[in-house]
Each structure stands twice: as C-alpha cells, then as structure tokens.
Amino acid sequence: MTIVLKVEGLKKSYGTKEALKGIDFEVQEGEIFALIGPNGAGKTTTLRIVSTLLSPSGGKVTLLGYDLKKEPEKIRENISYLPEEAGAYRNLKGTDYLRFMANFYADTREKADETVRRGRDIAELGTALNDKVGTYSKGMVRKLLLARALMTKPKMAILDEPTSGLDVINSLEVREIIKKFAKEGISVLLSSHNMLEIEFLSDRVALIDKGRILDAGTSQGLKDKYQAPNLEVVFRSALR
Amino acid sequence: MKKFTNLLFKEIRELINKQLIISLLMMMAIFYFIGQMAKTEMKKAAATQKISVMDLDQSELSRGLAGSLKTANFEIEWSQGKDPEAAVQAAKKSDAYLLLVIPQGFGESVARFEQKEITTYTFLRSFSIGGIRKSEILRAVITATNNYLSDNVLKRKVPDVSPDILKSPIKTKDYVIVKDRMAEGSASAISGFVYSQSIIIPIILFMIIMYSSQMVISAIAMEKQNKTLETLLTVPIPRTSIVTTKMLAAGIVGLLSAAIYMIGMKSYFGGITGDVRASAAMSGVIKQLGLTLSGKGYLLLGIALFFAILCGLAMATILGVLAEDFRSAQTLMLPLMLMILIPYLLSFFADVQSLPLPAKLLVLAIPFSHPFLATPNIMLGRYPAVIYGILYMAVVFLVLVFIAARIFSTDRVLTMKLRWGKKKVVL
Numbered sequence: 001m002t003i004v005l006k007v008e009g010l011k012k013s014y015g016t017k018e019a020l021k022g023i024d025f026e027v028q029e030g031e032i033f034a035l036i037g038p039n040g041a042g043k044t045t046t047l048r049i050v051s052t053l054l055s056p057s058g059g060k061v062t063l064l065g066y067d068l069k070k071e072p073e074k075i076r077e078n079i080s081y082l083p084e085e086a087g088a089y090r091n092l093k094g095t096d097y098l099r100f101m102a103n104f105y106a107d108t109r110e111k112a113d114e115t116v117r118r119g120r121d122i123a124e125l126g127t128a129l130n131d132k133v134g135t136y137s138k139g140m141v142r143k144l145l146l147a148r149a150l151m152t153k154p155k156m157a158i159l160d161e162p163t164s165g166l167d168v169i170n171s172l173e174v175r176e177i178i179k180k181f182a183k184e185g186i187s188v189l190l191s192s193h194n195m196l197e198i199e200f201l202s203d204r205v206a207l208i209d210k211g212r213i214l215d216a217g218t219s220q221g222l223k224d225k226y227q228a229p230n231l232e233v234v235f236r237s238a239l240r
Numbered sequence: 241m242k243k244f245t246n247l248l249f250k251e252i253r254e255l256i257n258k259q260l261i262i263s264l265l266m267m268m269a270i271f272y273f274i275g276q277m278a279k280t281e282m283k284k285a286a287a288t289q290k291i292s293v294m295d296l297d298q299s300e301l302s303r304g305l306a307g308s309l310k311t312a313n314f315e316i317e318w319s320q321g322k323d324p325e326a327a328v329q330a331a332k333k334s335d336a337y338l339l340l341v342i343p344q345g346f347g348e349s350v351a352r353f354e355q356k357e358i359t360t361y362t363f364l365r366s367f368s369i370g371g372i373r374k375s376e377i378l379r380a381v382i383t384a385t386n387n388y389l390s391d392n393v394l395k396r397k398v399p400d401v402s403p404d405i406l407k408s409p410i411k412t413k414d415y416v417i418v419k420d421r422m423a424e425g426s427a428s429a430i431s432g433f434v435y436s437q438s439i440i441i442p443i444i445l446f447m448i449i450m451y452s453s454q455m456v457i458s459a460i461a462m463e464k465q466n467k468t469l470e471t472l473l474t475v476p477i478p479r480t481s482i483v484t485t486k487m488l489a490a491g492i493v494g495l496l497s498a499a500i501y502m503i504g505m506k507s508y509f510g511g512i513t514g515d516v517r518a519s520a521a522m523s524g525v526i527k528q529l530g531l532t533l534s535g536k537g538y539l540l541l542g543i544a545l546f547f548a549i550l551c552g553l554a555m556a557t558i559l560g561v562l563a564e565d566f567r568s569a570q571t572l573m574l575p576l577m578l579m580i581l582i583p584y585l586l587s588f589f590a591d592v593q594s595l596p597l598p599a600k601l602l603v604l605a606i607p608f609s610h611p612f613l614a615t616p617n618i619m620l621g622r623y624p625a626v627i628y629g630i631l632y633m634a635v636v637f638l639v640l641v642f643i644a645a646r647i648f649s650t651d652r653v654l655t656m657k658l659r660w661g662k663k664k665v666v667l
Contacts, residue, residue: 054651087467103246
C-alpha cells in the first residue's frame with residue numbers, strides 16, 4: 001500500500017504552550033485514519049497543520065512526497081479540508097458555492113461541471129441547492145460542505161468532526177458517503193468525539209492526549225490489547 | 241488566471257449585495273431629493289418676494305426708494321397706520337420676510353445732509369440660504385440707494401469731479417501672481433472661486449478611500465465570522481491571490497460606490513449653488529493664471545488617488561486580519577478613519593505648508609494626505625511635491641503589501657487577534 005501522509009515528530013507551540021509534543025503517524029491510500037482524544041488534546045491542531053493552515057514548530061509532514069513546509073501549494077492541490085466549525089458564503093446559492101470551489105480544482109469547464117454534478121449527488125439537497133446558503137439549516141450547510149470536500153476527489157480528505165451538528169439519520173448518511181469515497185481510494189484523516197462513529201468508520205485509530213499519541217492501531221486491535229469492550233474504555237485504560 | 245478571476249468574481253458578488261445596492265440607491269435618491277428641494281428654495285428666493293413697507297414720510301425720496309425695491313423684484317405690501325410696532329405684528333401674521341419702516345422727515349433730513357435711520361425687520365423663519373438671500377437683496381437695494389443719493393449730492397456740489405473719485409480717491413489695481421503667471425483680479429475672489437470649484441475633490445477622495453477600506457476590512461472580518469476563511473486558505477490558490485482579489489474587488493466596488501455617491505452629491509450641490517457658472521471674466525483670469533487642472537494635472541491627481549486607495553486597502557487588509565468578527569472590524573476602522581479624516585479636514589481649513597514643522601511632518605507622514613495636497617499643488621505648479629507624494633505612497637503601499645502577504649502566508653492570519661479586553665495583540 002502507498003503511504004499518502006507521513007507525520008514525523010510533529011510539534012506545535014503557541015507561545016509557551018506546547019499543543020503538540022512530537023507525534024508520528026502514517027496514513028495509507030484509501031485508509032480512514034482517526035484521531036480521538038479529549039478537548040485540547042491536539043487533534044484539531046494536527047489536522048490544521050496537515051491542511052497547511054498552521055505551520056509546525058518542529059518535525060516533518062509529507063503528503064505524497066511533498067514537504068509541507070517547502071511545497072504547501074502542492075499539498076493544497078491534493079487535499080480537502082472540512083473544519084469543525086466551517087461555514088459557506090451566505091450570499092451564494094448552494095450550486096454556485098459548489099461551482100466556485102470546483103473551479104479551483106478543475107482545468108476545464110467540463111471537468112468543473114462534472115465536479116459540481118458529483119457535489120450535488122453527495123449533498124443530496126435537491127432543489128435547495130438553488131437557494132442561498134444563508135437560508136440553510138446547520139445540517140444542510142454541513143452536508144454541502146462535506147460535498148465540497150469530497151467532490152474534488154482529493155488524495156486526502158481531512159475531516160474535523162464530520163458529523164458535527166447533524167442528526168442521527170444525516171450522520172449515518174455522511175458516514176456511508178465517507179466509507180464509499182475511501183473505497184474509491186481517497187485517504188481520510190479525521191477526528192471525532194464520537195467513539196461509535198470512529199469504530200464504524202476508521203481503519204486505524206490514534207489515541208491522542210496532551211499533544212502526544214498514547215497508542216495507535218485498529219479499533220479491534222486496541223480493544224483486544226486493552227481488553228476493553230469499546231474505544232471509550234480503551235481510551236481510559238490508555239490514559240492510566 | 242482562471243482561479244484568480246473565479247475568486248475575484250466571488251469577492252465582487254459578496255460585496256455587491258442587496259443591502260449595498262439599496263443603500264446606494266437610497267442615498268442617491270435622498271441627495272437628489274434634497275438637491276431639488278434646495279433648487280426650488282433658491283428659485284423661490286430669486287423670484288418676486290413680498291416686503292411690507294411702512295412709509296411715514298410720503299416724500300419723493302421715500303417713493304423713489306420703494307420704486308427701487310420694485311425694480312429689485314420685490315412685491316410691496318403697504319403697511320397702513322402710523323405705529324411701527326403694529327406694522328411688525330401685521331407683518332408677522334403675513335408671509336412677508338421683510339418689513340421696511342421709513343420714518344417721517346426722511347426726505348427732508350437727507351436733503352439737509354443729515355443722516356437718517358430707516359428701520360428694517362427680517363423675519364427669520366428658517367436658517368436656509370434662500371431666506372438669508374432675501375435680506376441680502378434688501379441690503380443691496382439700500383446700498384444702491386445710498387450710493388445714488390450721495391452721488392447726486394456730490395454731482396451738485398462738485399460738478400466737475402466724478403463722485404467715484406471723491407468717494408474713493410485711492411484706486412487699487414489688483415494683480416494676482418501664481419508662479420510665473422500674472423493676471424488682474426482680486427486674490428480673495430480668485431481664491432474663493434477656486435475653492436468653490438475644487439471643494440468637491442476632497443469629498444470624492446474621502447469617500448473613495450473610506451468606501452474601499454471599509455469594504456476590504458469587512459470582507460476579511462466576515463470570512464472570519466462566517467468561518468469560511470479556513471476553507472479558502474486550503475484551496476490551491478496562492479495566498480497572495482487571496483489578498484490581491486480582496487483588495488481589487490474592494491477597490492472596484494469602492495470606486496463604483498463612490499461614483500454613484502458623487503452623482504448624488506453633484507445633484508445636491510447643483511441645487512444649493514443653483515448651477516452657478518463662472519463668469520467669462522473670472523474664467524479668463526483662472527485660465528490666465530493656470531489655476532485649472534490640465535490633462536497632466538488630472539493624470540497626476542488620478543495616480544495620487546490610486547496609490548492612496550492602494551495604501552488604504554493594504555492597511556485595511558492588515559486591520560481586517562486583526563478583527564475577530566464584523567463588529568470588531570468596525571472598531572478597527574477607527575485608526576484608518578482618523579488618518580483619512582485629518583488631511584480631509586485640513587484641506588478645508590489649513591495650508592499644510594504653513595503648519596509648524598512637527599505638525600507638517602506628521603501630516604506628510606500620513607499617506608492619505610498626499611492626494612488631498614495634490615490638487616492645490618498641481619494648480620500652483622508644484623509638481624515635484626506631487627511626484628514625491630506619489631513615490632512616498634508607493635513605498636508605503638509596498639511595505640504594507642509585504643506585511644499583508646507575510647501575514648497571509650503564515651498561520652498568523654488565523655492566530656493574530658487584537659483583543660480590546662486584554663489590550664494586547666496576540667501574535
């Protein structure tokens with residue numbers, strides 16, 4: 001399997017506060033890799049660094065062989081980032097928003113059309129896509145943003161709490177979509193508080209706390225190792 | 241380029257929203273309406289006006305004075321009775337703005353070369369320019385009557401000498417020199433005319449710089465508030481393009497808004513000044529002195545304005561990054577607004593050249609001062625000062641763009657915040 005993302009000794013400090021104290025992990029092609037941990041553990045900071053929003057204070061990140069520090073623009077061409085608290089332009093219609101984003105990735109109009117079509121299918125918002133984003137519910141915005149993140153078929157989708165703000169039915173649909181796209185070869189790096197979601201979605205999991213990875217492995221492997229019935233108990237055991 | 245235009249069109253679409261269009265149209269309509277109202281008022285003031293006259297003298301001279309008022313387009317409403325107080329009360333009830341009381345013995349006193357008072361009452365029913373004009377016309381009629389009377393006396397007493405020579409034995413011939421050009425005319429009249437003709441320029445400059453800066457600062461703050469900035473920063477487009485498109489879109493929409501605003505202002509000023517046109521003589525003097533903006537002058541003024549807009553946009557971009565949301569962006573406009581306001585107000589009331597050195601240096605250090613100084617400098621032929629100003633603004637712009645680009649290319653674009661509560665910049 002090809003390694004898409006390689007994170008080595010990644011550190012990040014905000015002034016005197018160390019948010020990441022040197023973490024290492026890899027994500028393979030078509031793999032869903034999840035980061036789980038409490039608030040302030042360093043999950044979002046890791047995702048923001050990989051998506052080129054934050055610069056690391058130390059360590060190395062390579063995506064498809066591109067060095068994050070030296071070639072951030074090459075990395076941006078191959079990723080798609082869905083922040084936890086993301087929004088869309090309220091004055092644009094849903095379809096116009098998808099087209100606006102598609103135009104950054106497609107060379108030709110035909111390719112942009114195809115990308116938008118894919119986005120519409122993922123979003124499943126029907127005629128609401130012709131309405132302005134400002135009229136959407138939180139769940140609709142989230143679905144639109146997920147569609148935006150996946151429609152471009154990035155080499156790596158970075159999803160921070162992808163089902164945040166969605167109801168049970170929509171959450172299930174979103175998880176199915178992520179699974180489907182991973183099977184098509186898209187690698188996914190995600191974070192979530194929802195342990196059930198992590199168990200359902202991820203191929204491998206990293207337990208992160210206070211800027212360090214405590215342990216990593218498959219959900220089943222970790223449960224076996226800690227002799228725990230679920231990931232919540234695994235996490236508690238790993239903390240001890 | 242395709243990605244750049246994609247982003248630029250989005251930025252323009254975001255800026256030109258329903259609220260902006262409605263507010264601009266409303267503003268234009270309000271200015272047009274006020275302008276038309278003012279025009280109507282001015283026309284009314286110039287049209288036949290009612291004046292109450294109480295003639296207690298009934299002499300040839302008092303009748304002559306009334307005749308002069310008729311010639312000056314006044315409609316006389318004769319006040320009967322002998323009591324001036326009653327005449328005031330009666331005039332109060334009527335729609336007359338003016339009351340003139342000619343006392344008994346007025347004609348005789350003048351004939352005996354005794355100064356005699358006539359009393360005028362102006363009923364100030366509003367503070368409009370139209371109302372003030374009416375009393376000015378009456379004053380002009382009385383001055384003309386005074387001149388007529390004194391000229392007649394002088395002609396009778398000294399028939400061989402012109403009354404003008406007797407009244408003003410010293411005659412002045414005024415010349416105004418601007419650089420190497422000279423023309424006959426009054427300095428105050430010429431200055432007044434140039435001021436009235438160029439008063440609109442600082443207003444245009446002020447509006448354009450303010451509009452553009454406000455837009456870019458709000459655009460960045462809104463991206464932060466609506467949580468769209470993070471997504472935008474991860475799409476494959478250079479960060480410099482994100483900064484440039486925001487500035488460019490704000491510049492375009494700012495210019496457009498200012499143009500619309502100015503059309504409204506023109507209509508408003510047109511109403512107030514009654515579409516005053518320069519007299520042929522004054523035009524000749526102005527042209528002779530070179531106090532007009534030539535093609536080269538307009539070009540230099542345009543370049544100065546362009547660089548001032550760029551400086552404003554670059555400064556607003558940096559301030560926009562410091563804002564946490566739209567509301568804090570409005571507060572952050574304050575330093576920028578002050579920097580625009582200082583030269584704007586100075587352009588009306590003071591000459592920068594005559595300021596004490598520290599104050600002069602402070603004003604010249606503000607990049608926005610230079611377009612305001614450009615108009616008088618161009619008219620007075622001080623081209624090097626204009627060019628130095630443009631060069632200075634270009635340098636300031638490059639420094640600001642460098643800072644803005646540095647901020648956008650690092651994570652400071654997300655982490656840099658100005659927190660008023662803690663009174664510190666978090667970098």
